[in-house]
Structure formats: C-alpha cells, structure tokens
Amino acid sequence: MLLRPNITSKCRPLRSKRGVLKVYAGGKVYADPVNKECSAFAPATVANLGPGFDWMGCAVGGGGDTVVARVIPDKPGTVIIESIQGDNGRLSLDPNKNCIGIAALETLKLIGQPTCGIALTLDKGLPLGSGLGSSAASAAAAAWAVNGIFGSPLTKSQLITAGLAAEASVSGYHADNVGPSLLGGFVLIRSCKPGHPVQLLQLPFSRDDLYFVLVNPLFEAPTAEMRAVLPKEVPMKSMINNCCQGGSLVTGILTGDVRLIGESLDSDVIIEPVRGPLIPGMMAVKEAAKAAGAFGCTISGAGPTAVAVVDNPDVAQKVLEAMSQAFRTSGKLEVNSAKVVKLDPIGAKFT
Secondary structure (H helix, E strand, O other): OOOOOOOOOOOEEOOOOOOOEEEEEOOEEEEEOOEEEEEEEEEEEEEOOOOOOOOEEEEEEEEEEEEEEEEEOOOOOOEEEEEEEOOOOOOOOOHHHOHHHHHHHHHHHHHOEEOOEEEEEEEOOOOOOOOOOHHHHHHHHHHHHHHHHOOOOOOHHHHHHHHHHHHHOOOOOOOOOHHHHHHOOEEEEEEOOOOOOOEEEEEOOOOOOOEEEEEEEOOOOOHHHHHHOOOOOOOHHHHHHHHHHHHHHHHHHHHOOHHHHHHHHOOOOOOHHHHHHHOOOHHHHHHHHHHOOOOEEEEOOOOOOEEEEEOOHHHHHHHHHHHHHHHHHOOOOOEEEEEEEOEOOOOOEEO
C-alpha cells in the first residue's frame, strides 16, 4: 500500500520527548501517553463511484467530523464519550455503541496496554445517513486522535482495522469509506474480509481539474436499509458491464481523465437501478446533471446524496443548480446542502 508520511502533530504534549514509552512486564506492552490532548479531523467520502460498489471510494473536501481525545490519568484502558455536537441528540454516548468509542477502544488494543484512559468529544460536521461516509469519518477521526495521544506509533494503514470494527457496528464490514477517510485520495479495496488482512491500494491522481458536485436532499437513507434491497444474484451481462466500467473508472483515475471518470461512474447497472427509485427524484437528478454538462452522475455511497463529476468550476455551478432543482421538483425534497468540492489528498489530520 502506498502511504503518505504522518502529518506533523499539533497535539498538546505532556513532555518534550516524542515517542511512546513501552515497558514490557508480565508479557504485556504498556504504553504511556505523550500528549494530554489531540484533535483530529477526517473528511467526507464518496464510496462506490458507480460500478465500484464496496471496492472503490475517495475522500473529498468540504466537510467532515472532528474528534478531540483527552487523557484520563487514573482510568487505564477506559474510553468515555463526554459530548457530541451536531447529531441532534441521536447518537449514543455509550462507547460500545458509538463509532468513535469503538474505534478508540480498537486503537488502544493495537497500541498496547495503555496506562491511561481516554475521554472523547465529537463534532459532527456530516449529516447522518447522508451517503457521505458519516460514520467512517467519525471512526477515522477518533482512531487518528487516540493514536496521536501516544505519539502516533501506528500508521494510517494499521488503523484501518480499528475503523472497520466501528463501521461494522452500524453499516457492515467494508472499507470504501473508512479507507479514504483515513488515507485520503482514491482508494481501491483489493481485499476486505473479517479475520483476514485488509489490502488497500491508493490510486495516484495528479490533475487539478476534477470537481465533485454533491447535492444532499433532506431525506435519510440508512446504509443498512439500502443494503437490504440489493440483489443476491445478478445477470452475467450486468456483471460484465460493471467489470468493464470498473476497469474504465480505475483507468480514468490513473490517467487523469476526468471525462472517463464521470462516464464510468454513471454506468452502474446493478446497484443504482435498485437504490435509485428509493430516493425521491434521484433518476431525474441524474439526467438533469448530465443535461447541465456533467460527465456523469450517480448515488454517493448508499445515498441520498447525488454526486456528479465535471472538469470546470463554472459548469459545476450550473450542474449544482440543475441537480438541486430536480430534487425539489421531481423528488419533492428540500435540499439540505449543495456544494462543489475537490479531492482531499490528505485524509485524517491533526487540527
């Protein structure tokens, strides 16, 4: 896996010397905190990108979740959630029932036997059930913040399993959101099976003219419910189409061909046809986006957010307006947010 180096920490240190103090005693690895507090941000993600269902995703700018981790000196290994903002009181403060708590606990297991506990606060910048990787962003930010408390001993790739454990609790064991939210950029999921090593590939993309138009209507599409409608079997013809278009999608990314990326993500004939009708106005939004100049449009993740691809900021604004209007007129839905964003190449970072 190609990985970027760790970003310089902005955490508040407990002492000047960096690094994790590990004392081997009784066969255990004891980890002392290096920082008393760390704040981390993880971005929104667009998963699937049409034919890349469960094996392709990318991180995008324009929003994300922030987690602050703080040392609790006298409660080794304990994780508590002190507060959550931006969820309208819907998320549990029980660390075993919340993505940030699960990700934090799994990160502590990976680090060793901590000599302190961790208190977490979450600022939800992403709406729940939006198709923008809300739970993955929370998990990624929590894992990165807790890792920072101990001097960042783990790489982002090593933290994927912590994020996956959190994701599995709410939407299933898949890495197409948490992978790019941690790593940034385009991420291909080569293998992701419980009990087996996760294999992710970062796909380099160097162009600066890729714009994502994201329109999120006031409609919630929980991932678990949207997965329940998926077909158990697919026709050979459909499978061949999605394999071809998935290959075209990867080629477009690697060659920097924005048009090919857009046309490829527009071509799914397996997932979108069954999910699209469950999102009011989605098919009209798709057509409106292309009529306004987009190379392609599809459902972001499980929806209801629609994502379109263009290579020009002026065209992007026209596409945004057309998509928003289609949701209002054809779907009878108000628009929660509509924005033009670019690829986020960094992923999780300290703030």
